[in-house]
Amino acid sequence: MIDDVLIQWSPETLRAVLADDLEQAELMVVSNREPYAHEWVNDRVELQMPASGLVSALDPVMRAFAGTWIAYGGGSADREAVDSSDCLGVPPHDPHYRLRRVWLTKQQHDGHYSGLSNEGLWPLCHIAFARPTFRASDWDAYREVNRRFAAVVAEEAETANPVVLVQDYHFSLLPGMIRDLMPAATILTFWHIPWPNAEQFGVCPWHKQILDGLLGSSIVGFHTGLHCSNFLDCVDRFVECRIDRQAGTIHREGHTTSVNAYPISIPWPAQAEHLSRSTARELVGRRYDIPDRIKLIAGVERLDYTKGIIERLRAVETLLESRPEWIGRIVMAQVASPSRSNLPAYQRLRRECTELVDCINARYGRGAYRPVLWLERHHSRAAVDELLAAADICVVSSLHDGMNLVAKEFVAARHEDEGVLILSPFTGASQELVDALLVNPYDTVDMAEAMHRALTMPPEEQAERMRSMREVVRSNNVYRWAGRMLLDAVQARRRNGHASNGQAQNGTSVWGS
Numbered sequence: 001m002i003d004d005v006l007i008q009w010s011p012e013t014l015r016a017v018l019a020d021d022l023e024q025a026e027l028m029v030v031s032n033r034e035p036y037a038h039e040w041v042n043d044r045v046e047l048q049m050p051a052s053g054l055v056s057a058l059d060p061v062m063r064a065f066a067g068t069w070i071a072y073g074g075g076s077a078d079r080e081a082v083d084s085s086d087c088l089g090v091p092p093h094d095p096h097y098r099l100r101r102v103w104l105t106k107q108q109h110d111g112h113y114s115g116l117s118n119e120g121l122w123p124l125c126h127i128a129f130a131r132p133t134f135r136a137s138d139w140d141a142y143r144e145v146n147r148r149f150a151a152v153v154a155e156e157a158e159t160a161n162p163v164v165l166v167q168d169y170h171f172s173l174l175p176g177m178i179r180d181l182m183p184a185a186t187i188l189t190f191w192h193i194p195w196p197n198a199e200q201f202g203v204c205p206w207h208k209q210i211l212d213g214l215l216g217s218s219i220v221g222f223h224t225g226l227h228c229s230n231f232l233d234c235v236d237r238f239v240e241c242r243i244d245r246q247a248g249t250i251h252r253e254g255h256t257t258s259v260n261a262y263p264i265s266i267p268w269p270a271q272a273e274h275l276s277r278s279t280a281r282e283l284v285g286r287r288y289d290i291p292d293r294i295k296l297i298a299g300v301e302r303l304d305y306t307k308g309i310i311e312r313l314r315a316v317e318t319l320l321e322s323r324p325e326w327i328g329r330i331v332m333a334q335v336a337s338p339s340r341s342n343l344p345a346y347q348r349l350r351r352e353c354t355e356l357v358d359c360i361n362a363r364y365g366r367g368a369y370r371p372v373l374w375l376e377r378h379h380s381r382a383a384v385d386e387l388l389a390a391a392d393i394c395v396v397s398s399l400h401d402g403m404n405l406v407a408k409e410f411v412a413a414r415h416e417d418e419g420v421l422i423l424s425p426f427t428g429a430s431q432e433l434v435d436a437l438l439v440n441p442y443d444t445v446d447m448a449e450a451m452h453r454a455l456t457m458p459p460e461e462q463a464e465r466m467r468s469m470r471e472v473v474r475s476n477n478v479y480r481w482a483g484r485m486l487l488d489a490v491q492a493r494r495r496n497g498h499a500s501n502g503q504a505q506n507g508t509s510v511w512g513s
């Protein structure tokens with residue numbers, strides 16, 4: 001048995017540790033979001049990588065192992081870039097793996113992605129006090145799209161027993177459907193968002209079908225032990241089966257599903273490792289016209305109501321109100337990538353944010369100075385890294401978040417051990433990054449005070465906190481996340497003896513539960 005703690009996880013060790021087992025296995029990833037999209041921009045085709053935690057985490061893993069990634073082809077120029085089998089090698093300039101694009105009709109995409117996934121399951125799983133909407137027509141589209149992806153997995157698979165990594169809440173029915181088509185497949189499903197408690201989950205009209213679908217997996221992974229425990233509670237409440245809580249296994253009709261926590265992370269060393277704080281600050285200062293003497297506070301996210309953007313803007317407002325000495329001396333640079341902008345809840349959020357930004361800037365702006373810089377667009381990886389490297393403070397104020405990779409990206413960008421992370425305790429990341437300033441985003445006064453504390457924190461304290469957080473992210477990097485899951489998948493596959501009947505004999509994880 002391999003002790004993952006003793007390994008310095010990198011793409012090389014990931015490949016080396018799994019080489020023998022995965023060389024014989026076919027690796028497939030299924031997600032809604034594609035890792036590379038082709039978009040028409042002014043009569044030119046442009047390649048884009050979406051602002052998505054899932055893609056940020058899985059692309060380096062797929063680059064380490066060749067395989068096939070199956071995803072919805074949502075880019076406006078996606079059809080221009082594929083071969084006759086709807087495939088292309090990616091990254092296009094240096095192909096390491098295959099991307100198979102799946103086309104959906106507008107009606108399928110609206111019902112599956114916008115409807116059931118983002119108006120139903122997303123608010124259902126996040127405690128952000130947004131009421132989920134469940135429409136029967138969305139459920140029909142959701143099932144149809146899951147069925148379509150199951151057919152594509154079977155079509156793309158070259159062997160009867162591939163290792164299939166199913167990603168996220170868009171595909172809760174897929175594991176069961178793949179299991180029906182390919183009984184010998186090893187299916188590892190990773191749920192990137194929180195899993196709610198049984199009361200909350202039970203309000204979904206299709207809660208039983210969703211659990212049934214997920215239990216087709218060999219392994220179901222979450223970010224935290226709490227989400228695993230909520231999931232086991234739901235299965236216990238709604239499904240007839242035998243649960244071994246200690247081992248984290250569910251036994252049903254001769255099939256075993258293991259439930260494990262795999263906290264996701266980012267590549268290490270970070271891509272921004274070469275960037276010094278002063279160079280980054282100079283670049284960012286020049287780009288946005290922010291003089292050097294001004295302290296820079298950064299926020300980076302998709303424009304989503306779970307991320308607590310309104311709450312953090314209110315905290316900036318409160319800080320400037322209660323401590324006017326900061327007027328003219330701080331800028332909050334908020335990067336907000338447009339997300340799900342066809343949905344009313346997201347349109348409302350956008351309106352509220354921009355109104356609040358205008359209001360703060362009108363009240364506390366002086367001459368050319370504006371305390372909030374609202375950057376509402378997708379940024380390149382390099383631009384995000386630059387901002388994180390340049391900032392004095394990063395605020396992650398999610399109301400609820402499975403993990404939150406931005407918190408880890410900020411820590412990774414601080415190779416000079418300075419800077420302060422303000423972090424919501426309602427993120428998975430807060431369980432690992434305990435040396436951040438942990439603040440409840442609903443407590444505006446406390447968050448404003450945390451900003452003041454961060455702005456005035458002595459360099460020695462910053463360094464001490466940052467060093468310990470950097471050590472956590474260095475050792476728990478994304479290669480370890482993938483390595484742990486794949487080692488468990490390999491073990492489950494071995495237990496099956498690559499069996500054609502696909503019945504796992506014993507789902508105990510090498511990692512425990």
Ligand code: ADQ
Nearest residue numbers: 051052053056192301302337378379401402403404405406
């Ligand atoms: P997300 O909700 O998308 O992920 P997060 O984990 O913060 O949230 O990842 C977002 C990624 O997109 C980060 O890599 C970030 O740098 C990038 N990004 C954000 N805004 C951007 C912008 N404007 N331009 C460019 N890039 C931007 C979901 C869950 C999380 C979980 C991840 C991974 O909601 O809880 O951490 O999946 O499992």
